[in-house]
Amino acid sequence: MISIFFSLLIIGLSVGAEDLPPLFDIEDYYSCESQQGVYCKVDINLQANNEASGLAQEIKISLADKHKFNRSSLHRMICIAKETYQNRTVEEYLTDLSKRKLERFNVSLTVANLECNEDLPFQFYDVFTIIFCVSYLMMVYQSYDVRRDDLKTPVSKYDKWFKIFSMRHNWRAIVRTNTNSDYVNLKSLDYKIFVIGYKVSTKFHKEV
Ligand SMILES: *[C@@H]1O[C@H](CO)[C@@H](O)[C@H](O)[C@H]1NC(C)=O
Ligand SMILES: *[C@@H]1O[C@H](CO)[C@@H](O)[C@H](O)[C@H]1NC(C)=O
């Protein structure tokens, strides 16, 4: 059910420029728990080195509009195997990892708001997952919004929401080939939410 809901919300997801790092990414924390990894929530703040790059432009646009997600900050929930960061701190490890992953975007970055489950119980992350998902859906909605702006067609708020749930519109959106990273990511997020939802519900049933 949850999965179907999120599938429906995949709609019209084409986020302006094609080549941008995804704003959100969540790794599965139940498998992290079972492999005794450290699960961390982290923001990666970006500073584009090349003002002319697509990412730099996108950041500029997002900062100018308070209704848009701040593209200069990426949000991640990451599982780290204990042996991978060894003598480094988690922060140093994540900084290195992010630099490697974002190399092609030519950015300087800093890691911020790092919280790991060494200090917090795993249950705490359920709440974050929900917040993440809601944020993600808002971004999807926003992406749709961006496209409407391009078309210079005035539409009411309600009209937009109707479009989001419209079969015809959804069908067109699904038919349109979409390979951008946010879309691909959302598809896997959809699956992860389904798995997490399933695990939470079975856990709940066991306890009851
Ligand atoms: C990154 O951007 C700077 C500033 O525009 C430029 O000098 C440099 O060559 C770029 N590096 C890469 C790897 O593209
Ligand atoms: C966007 O995010 C960056 C990094 O977190 C922050 O420094 C900046 O103030 C934010 N800008 C706005 C307009 O929220």
Ligand SMILES: *[C@@H]1O[C@H](CO)[C@@H](O)[C@H](O)[C@H]1NC(C)=O
């Ligand atoms: C961690 O250890 C490796 C060798 O095992 C060494 O090359 C590296 O410099 C060390 N890093 C830090 C931050 O101490």
